[in-house]
Amino acid sequence: MTTTTATTSTPTPTPASTASVTKSAAQSVLTSLSTGSGVDTDSLVTNLVQAQFAAKNAAIAAKTAALTAQISTTSTLKSTIAQFSTALGTLTGGGTLQTQPVSSNASVLGASAIPGAKVGQLSSSITVSALASAQxxxxxxxxxxxxxxxxxxxxxxxxxxxxxxxxxxxxxxxxxxxxxxxxxxxxxxxxxxxxxxxxxxxxxxxxxxxxxxxxxxxxxxxxxxxxxxxxxxxxxxxxxxxxxxxxxxxxxxxxxxxNAQLTVDGVSVQRSSNTISDLVSGVKLQLNAVSAGPVSLSSTRPTAALAQAVSDFVDTYNQVYAGAKSATDPITGDLKSDTAAKTLLRSLQSLTTKTLAPGSSAGAPTTLAQLGIATGRDGTLSVNTDTLNKAIAAYPDEVEAMFATTSSNALGLQSSLSGISLAASSSVYGLGASTTRYTKAQSDLTIEQDKITTLSDAMKTRMTQQFSSMNSKVTAYKSTQTFLENQIKAWNKDS
Structure with a gap:
């Protein structure tokens, strides 16, 4: 445990306290000199100093406010696009947008799709005769x-x-x-x-x-x-x-x-593990128990989930786009001159026409626009439900590929949005660099404001001293004037 011992010492005057003492002393002198010149020296000096530095102070205040707004808007944009990318990554990585294998007896045989695999035509029969075991x-x-x-x-x-x-x-x-x-x-x-x-x-x-x-x-x-x-x-x-x-x-x-012993579509096989990924194409099998008979594997398409994902993507995109567009508005935008913010906006605008599923079959959709996602005059997106449903029904694998995880499709929607987010957060050329630049400018303004404050205090001290000296002289003149007036009155009375 630490203890603190209180000590008493003579405080060192700070610039602020020194100015206060000077002001108090000057006012005391003026008061002791009676009415003096009759001028409110304190108000006069304050007003003169404020007038001298008003333009510079106003300019610095305006720049500071602008930089504060730019830093705040930059941070908001970075956070918004990052959250958009993360949410999409969570959605695509969860497996709900991928065709999934279905086991007729999951207590015996579990099945899940390997990311990126196409299992839409899955149809297999598997019998588990023995589970793999360890010594x-x-x-x-x-x-x-x-x-x-x-x-x-x-x-x-x-x-x-x-x-x-x-x-x-x-x-x-x-x-x-x-x-x-x-x-x-x-x-x-x-x-x-x-x-x-x-x-x-x-x-x-x-x-x-x-x-x-x-x-x-x-x-x-x-x-x-x-x-x-x-x-x-x-x-x-x-x-x-x-x-x-x-x-x-x-x-x-x-x-x-x-080893585990099982029969896959009439072929007897053995594997050293109860988790098997090399028997049924695109499917990871989990052997849970010995089966009394064959277990069938089929698949189910995520038609409704894909349609909902497209709708959710468009809604979120429009919110993110609105924020980027407002920030870069050429008249009112806080980031109207920010290159990184403008690049982010252009990157978002290009998403609908970018090829997201290369190598697709002829006639299959490869862009969001071909899924029925249209761009309005104001830049926001909308979905043509009929076009989307037809595309999912006719080309389910290609539509799934657009929403596949980054590891499955390096050019898919998740990968593309992730790239935009990374570029936006870059501390070299993205919004991260903009934040650094604005923060540095704000720090420079603080230094400049400190210099002006120092000059202002010095000017105020100097003018206070000058007016105090003037007031003393005026008081002396008034004293002489009073003496002469009284003398003249005495002369006139004697005569």
Whole structure:
């Protein structure tokens, strides 16, 4: 805890306090000199100084206000176009605008479209006979997981294995082509052995589980697939690490390594994982359970979602466009001379005629204009619903491609809008650079205003001193005048 000690010291006069003292002293002198010249010196000096610098102060105030408006408008434009791009990216990346595969039994077989893939004509029959599984093993229970058991080296080897009927023991093992992994155990506790196995990153993970009796067990888990069976052996046959060996007729297994087995359109296949992306074109399959019979795959078109997306895009575009157009209005726009803002406006205007789906079939729409999105005289967009619906019905894949994610279509609508947003935020040539420029100009104006304030204060001090001196002289003249008047009156009275 810190403490603060209060100290008393003589304050150093600041320019503001010095000016105040000078003003107070001058006014005191004038007061002590009685009526003096009869001129309100304080008001006169203030008015004269204000008049001297009025034009410069007004110009700086006007420029400051303009720059503040430009900075605010620039920030708003950048934020608006960025939010537009992000919202479109979220929409296109969510999968709702892409034809999706449909499984007749999702509890057995899940299916999703690979981004950018065309699955509109999907029709497959799949039977799941077995799921892919991973080999597991467990050690005997240890009373204290932190107590040192032994240090040394373990060797882990991957390959294929055969198991007994219950899958609780390995009956045969053939090493794979990979190099066996040497595991250096320096912390000989159960926790240390598990950490050493995990640090090897061999595809086998280890964890320590506390059983119902409070004792600890080393649990090992491999990767799914028949070729991912493993053996674990201590290099030193006499080491206490041998109790963790896993191999033929050694160790207790909790699972066997096996491939998934399924039939796709009459063809029997195997895969090492329950997540499969190379069997049905454009579809990622998720095997969840063994099926009692064939599961059919079909597809559904996002017709309504595409139509709604186009409508939402047009509505949002019109709001963004209105902001950019207002900001660049040649008469009233805060950014009427800003190159980056004008570039943003032109980029938005070009979206409807830009090719968004290159390589489409002959006659298919490739631009927003061909989808029925028209540009009005004021630059805003509108949708011809009939034209849009006909385009979606006749060319669903091409329309989907326009709204595909950036990774699927580098020239699509999302990619194009993202490019506009990035250009607008650029600190080199975009609105980011404009913000930097306006902020610098505003800082320069602050410095200029400080200089004028300094000159103004100096002039006020000088004029106050001059008028004080004048007032003193006028007072002296009045005193002499009064003396002479009284003398003359006395002379006249004597005569």
């Amino acid at each position: 597991g093993a467990r050690s005997a229970a240890v009373a204290d997981r932190t107590a040192t058991i032994a240090t040394g080296k373990l060797t882990l080897t991957l390959g294929t294995a055969t198991y007994n009927g219950a899958g609780t023991a390995m009956t045969g093992f053939t090493a794979g082509s990979g190099t066996p992994v040497s595991i250096d155990v320096t912390d000989g506790s159960l926790d240390g052995i598990a950490s050493a196995i995990n640090a090897a990153k061999s595809g086998v993970t280890a964890s320590v589980i506390t059983d119902a009796d409070g004792k600890a067990v080393l649990s090992l888990k491999g990767t799914t697939g028949a070729a991912q069976a493993f053996t674990l052996k201590a290099d030193d046959a006499g080491s206490a690490l041998n109790q963790f060996n896993v191999g033929v007729n050694t160790g207790t297994l909790t699972g066997a390594a096996a």
